[in-house]
Amino acid sequence: MIMTELQVDVGAQPSRHRGVxxxxxxxxPLEGDAELMLRVRGGDQTSFGLLLExxxxxxxxxxxxxxxxxxxxxELAQEVFLRVYRYRTTYQPxxxxxxxxxxxxxxxxxxxxxxxxxxxxxDRLDQxxxxxxxxxxxxxxxxxxxxxxxxxxxxEVRQAIESLxxxxxxAVMMHKYEEMEYAEIAQxxxxxxxxxxxxxxxxYESLRMRLAHMA
Amino acid sequence: MECPxxxxxxxxxxxxxxxxxxxxxxxxxxxxxxAACPKCAAVIAAQQEVWNSLEAWLAVPVSPNFDERLLRRIxxxxxxxxxxxxxxxxxxxxxxxxxxxxx
Numbered sequence: 123m124i125m126t127e128l129q130v131d132v133g134a135q136p137s138r139h140r141g142v143x144x145x146x147x148x149x150x151p152l153e154g155d156a157e158l159m160l161r162v163r164g165g166d167q168t169s170f171g172l173l174l175e176x177x178x179x180x181x182x183x184x185x186x187x188x189x190x191x192x193x194x195x196x197e198l199a200q201e202v203f204l205r206v207y208r209y210r211t212t213y214q215p216x217x218x219x220x221x222x223x224x225x226x227x228x229x230x231x232x233x234x235x236x237x238x239x240x241x242x243x244x245d246r247l248d249q250x251x252x253x254x255x256x257x258x259x260x261x262x263x264x265x266x267x268x269x270x271x272x273x274x275x276x277x278e279v280r281q282a283i284e285s286l287x288x289x290x291x292x293a294v295m296m297h298k299y300e301e302m303e304y305a306e307i308a309q310x311x312x313x314x315x316x317x318x319x320x321x322x323x324x325x326y327e328s329l330r331m332r333l334a335h336m337a
Numbered sequence: 338m339e340c341p342x343x344x345x346x347x348x349x350x351x352x353x354x355x356x357x358x359x360x361x362x363x364x365x366x367x368x369x370x371x372a373a374c375p376k377c378a379a380v381i382a383a384q385q386e387v388w389n390s391l392e393a394w395l396a397v398p399v400s401p402n403f404d405e406r407l408l409r410r411i412x413x414x415x416x417x418x419x420x421x422x423x424x425x426x427x428x429x430x431x432x433x434x435x436x437x438x439x440x
Contacts, residue, residue, distance in 0.1 A: 183396035204414070208414070298356075298388070319348070326384060333386055
């Protein structure tokens with residue numbers, strides 16, 4: 123059956139409630155991700171829509187912070203979900219669904235960075251979207267001066283992250299923004315937990331040194 | 338608590354403390370140490386600055402047509418994997434029906 127539509131509310135805000143236990147404690151899920159993916163394996167397209175609804179935001183945001191280009195991040199995220207759908211018939215719940223999902227996302231992100239396509243393609247903060255609308259960050263009631271300071275700090279943070287080796291960058295993104303435990307990050311990166319700690323601690327030390335003047 | 342800077346546990350405690358992943362007894366012991374150790378307190382302050390800076394890096398919202406574009410890609414891939422239909426040609430002089438596949 124050709125997929126022509128998903129039973130998903132495309133107008134809804136992407137949710138961070140992924141039904142998986144993170145460092146802050148479990149979020150009560152409506153359906154476990156593995157259960158949904160097994161249904162997708164069985165041909166249930168509605169379940170694919172539910173997984174997409176739950177995970178598109180985190181995957182896009184993870185890739186955005188990795189590659190620092192929104193258009194590229196969305197293209198890579200599309201590829202992530204395309205692969206999830208493509209390999210649905212062979213899915214086995216041997217690890218958490220998010221581990222598998224972010225393994226795909228990290229692989230694609232690292233490949234993109236390695237292939238040297240990261241050539242000054244960073245989004246400028248006032249960059250226009252393809253439909254002409256200016257993409258702006260929420261101002262949160264900032265004055266013009268505060269906005270300038272905020273943009274300057276943001277630029278420094280982005281440069282600091284970009285200066286990290288790609289695996290350190292991926293580890294920080296998963297640790298900080300996806301709130302993954304060391305063990306899960308290790309499974310995503312295909313290394314030991316002690317190797318993940320080494321990656322993370324070196325990354326954070328580098329960031330402390332680069333951002334120390336902002337304190 | 339012995340100073341983590343001397344025991345090799347500084348990184349793990351620093352990151353865990355700022356990320357709020359340490360258990361309560363460890364937090365209590367570490368905070369007691371921080372009150373008396375300016376070096377460790379300085380590391381914590383720097384890590385907190387990093388954490389706050391990362392927190393402030395907001396991600397741009399996902400495009401509203403993300404799902405639509407994904408579905409189109411999936412549909413294209415599925416169509417490309419469908420078996421081609423045989424083309425039936427008119428009966429020839431021998432009465433045989435020839436079938437061929439479009440190249």
